[in-house]
Amino acid sequence: MEPPPEAARASRTVTPTVIALAAALFALTALSLTVGAGEVGPGRVLDYLLDRDGARANARLSLVVGDLRLPRTLTALLVGSALGVAGCLLQAVTRNPLAETGLLGVNAGASLGVVAGIALFGFDSGYAYLVCAFTGAVVASGLVLLIAGRRGGGSPMRLVLAGAALGATFGGLTNVLVVNSAETYDTFRFWVLGSLAGVEGTGELTRLAPVLALGFLLALLVTRPLSALALGDDLARGLGHRPGLIRTAVAVAVTLLTAAAVALAGPISFLGLLAGFLARALAGTRLAARLLLAGLIGASVLVAADVAARVVSRPYEAPVSVIVALIGAPVLIAIVRSKHLASLGMTDPAAEEGPSGARRSGDRGGDRGGDRGGRAARGARGARAARGARLAWAARVRGEVAVRGEVAVRRGPFSLLLPYRPAFAVLGLLLVVGCAVTLSAYAGQSDMGLARTFRAVFGYGDHFDVLLVQKFRLGRIVAGLAAGAALGLAGCLTQTLARNRLATPELLGVNDGATAAVLVSVSLSASGTFGAWWAGPVGALVAVLVVTAVSGGLGQRGYRVLVVGLAMSALASAVTQVVLARRSLNSASSLYVWTSGSLNGRGYSVAVPVLIGLAVLVPLALAVGRGLRVLRFDDATAASLGSRPARTRLLCLLLAVALAGLAVGVCGPVGFVALASPVIASRLSGPLRVPLLGSMLTGAALVVLADTLGRIVFDGTELPVGVVSAVLGGPFLLWVLLGRSAATRV
Structure with missing residues (x-):
């Protein structure tokens, strides 16, 4: 059997796209190494990297390139890749194109952990931030996947709004700690913007690199079983996989990647959404290709945003998360306005329910591939219920029937229909x-x-x-x-x-x-x-x-x-x-x-x-x-x-x-x-x-x-x-x- 035209077309474009993204990422990396404070041009940067004429012995070059630009660029590459892969994993496991660590409250949970460490324990190192961010991200990831595991809980709108609820709760708890300490707030107000400006040397990156490596390894290992899970839990079990274990492994991978990224650069939202959505548009349903593309896109966007942050408001630096938001928000809008929204799993809640909560003909059972006869029967019942509700409401509005629980109050030419329950x-x-x-x-x-x-x-x-x-x-x-x-x-x-x-x-x-x-x-x-x-x-x-x-x-x-x-x-x-x-x-x-x-x-x-x-x-x-x-x-x-x-x-x-x-x-x-x-x-x-x-x-x-x-x-x-x-x-x-x-x- 030949693959669908869309899948074949996506398959043919993956390899050229990977090559193009890799080339773009290489160019952005070179640009990141040559832009910034210190007035060190491309030639001197190349001298330092190749150690020509003893360039690495130059104290100024060593400071600007070795301690500032190179660690910052490497951090942007790893953090961007981590958030891109984490967003792609969440979108795959929840089958939701809007799933992303920032929108689903995972970043907020990690942020709460870091702020708690600063305020309550006085932590000030990246490794300590990791422990705190890991704890907060574990709680958030577990709640997100718990909601996704409920019947109907994986619908896009419910997950996004559940993420908003989790983010608000964690954000409120963060504020409880921040408003009571001026010192904590002074650190928090710059950290919460998400920035790579504070990266100096490779010490923090070296300590967090094993965590990122473990997260990437888990993402690679769950690629095949997660692809089977997209067919449904029953079919995945029939192929020898365990859905609960797969979701747990995904949660651990997302937690490791997100916690390390937040510890290194602060909370950066929309990047996982942007990378995951574009990867899906380019690679179709091939999860391995989507993960690779999501990592490349995430790294490219974050490096580009970091370069822009250094030049748009010189001599100051713009917050990198703001620039990413300026890119990610239009993409989010493009998702919900897409003509192919139905193929992405999005539904219109207004079209699914009648005024009295009755399901209309577009029942969710049809989305799950139920039999046509049952779906038609449910649609007919829903349509009759909705039509009956509309007729009853129309009669009530026109005053053609008396409604139980209401009393008419009349004074001369004026009258008022007073309902008991709302009045009480x-x-x-x-x-x-x-x-x-x-x-x-x-x-x-x-x-x-x-x-x-x-x-x-x-x-x-x-x-x-x-x-x-x-x-x-x-x-x-x-x-x-x-x-x-x-x-x-x-x-x-x-x-x-x-x-x-x-x-x-x-x-x-x-x-x-x-x-x-x-x-x-x-x-x-x-x-x-x-x-x-x-x-x-x-x-x-x-x-x-x-x-x-x-x-x-x-x-x-x-x-x-x-x-x-x-x-x-x-x-x-x-x-x-x-x-x-x-x-x-x-x-x-x-x-x-x-x-x-x-x-x-x-x-x-x-x-x-x-x-x-x-x-x-x-x-x-x-x-x-x-x-x-x-x-x-x-x-x-x-x-x-x-x-x-x-x-x-x-x-x-x-x-x-x-x-x-x-x-x-x-x-x-x-x-x-x-x-x-x-x-x-x-x-x-x-x-x-x-x-x-x-x-x-x-x-x-x-x-x-x-x-x-x-x-x-x-x-x-x-x-x-x-x-x-x-x-x-x-x-x-x-x-x-x-x-x-x-x-x-x-």
Whole structure:
């Protein structure tokens, strides 16, 4: 049997491609050895390498070439190859073109290990970094493959978002260590950018070379069994392989390669994704050729990025990870916009489920090669269920049937249909908000009981108690309530708009875009303060316009919106890290706390813009509530029910952007509040409602409670509210991803 045309074509192009990449890598290596500080030209470098005329005895040449350029170039070659091979292995074992050590949280786990070593044990050597990075990477790799091993867990969107959850959790724990130590932060803020500038001599590389060699050897040994695993676990067992052992070997190889790379150069994201995807495009399904090409591509890209980092901002050096992100983010966008996306294993979640969670005709069973008759039957049942749900919803919207659990309230010409369950949910959430406010005002007041604090919140009781609570505590609480309500409402709007529970401002790039805009405005400001209050909404608007334009519109391709949002977040985060790295330690430390999400120093004056915004935007959101409910269906169904989907989508998008931007301006990018609030509110009010008010109240309560927890968890040290929400929100996102409920299925 002849191979498919695509496979034959890929086979014919592998050898010429390998030769071309090897030649390009050789040229880049030569360029790397001749570019940089020291004013040593190509001729003198060649003299040193060949030891002509005793060049190696020259102290200056020995320093520039032997101690700086040569070790740095070798490190770039090995680190780039390691990340490329690791990314290719992850893509193969998960059968997911978006799998990569940075996107799947492995880099964040390794980074947490290194920061813990610096902060807790005072480590300052590459070998010590390896031990710490290895521990963190082991945990992250194990969790990633555990998710991939679950039924349906290997789907591209679920793995990417699970990686985002793991990365956020590990990042939050990293921030817990960093914000409590200025010395650790001073080291961390440069290391986290990913750089080869600190490589001097071959000592660190020599100690880590055996680890890299072992990782490459394992990658070579698992090539054949991993190719069999691509056929499915049953067929792999039939060929004599053990799938569990194969996945474990891949996890060990990825961990060794990633841990050593992070220890040498810091976390560099997107490189494994870029190398693995291009290798697959060039070599097809031939795993051995893909691994070879991924190693060559990774090494070439990192060497080229390192050379660019030395020349683009002389006499300074640009962070190499920023340059790699500028290359990798467009490639990630190209992946999700590819016409051959279906062949890469990508699916559209919006097309897989009906409004009530029923599977449509494109059931996953068809993707697994099930029988046509069963697939057709399932498709017919799904279509009937979806059609029935649409008809029931249409009847309800037109008022043709009475819905159980609702009561009509009429006063003269006005009438209101009041549902019992959502009404009780709102009342319960109001009670929770009141308790959260009281607890936050009480926390830290050792001489005041809860009863006195509760009275002081409302202006009753001792004059000193009222002054202490309302002047020094309540302002910060009001700022937290306003920001939380704005985030909760923004999350509800974006989730309903994209028809995806996981489409939140932070995952759409809105928060990072607003943060980067605020920090850029600080850098451009003569006073260096947060005077540009409008920078947050403007940055959020720019980010969401880019995400929407590139992804092709919200609600049409849910996975595109989310993945493009991840790319946008990576670029904006790189800008943020560069701004922080270029400021003084004191200024950078205070700004870093804000970029983690903090209410420290916030009061009534800061909360006023958000309160005004809420007063204007909440009535608008409630007014479009009916349009949001029917927008859960496709555009044709929504239009048949009297809605205008395009106008409703645009209005909701602008509302969400404005709310998220204002919230970031108050307390920075507080993560996962926009995700958790609508999910919790929907569980309380029922799945048929768009819980706008419930999401607002839930978000307000979550921010205030997280801020309270951050103030009391460590005696004498305050954790930013964003750090607390990230540490607790990551596991929550994993629960949403892995839950069996149709309401939270991705």
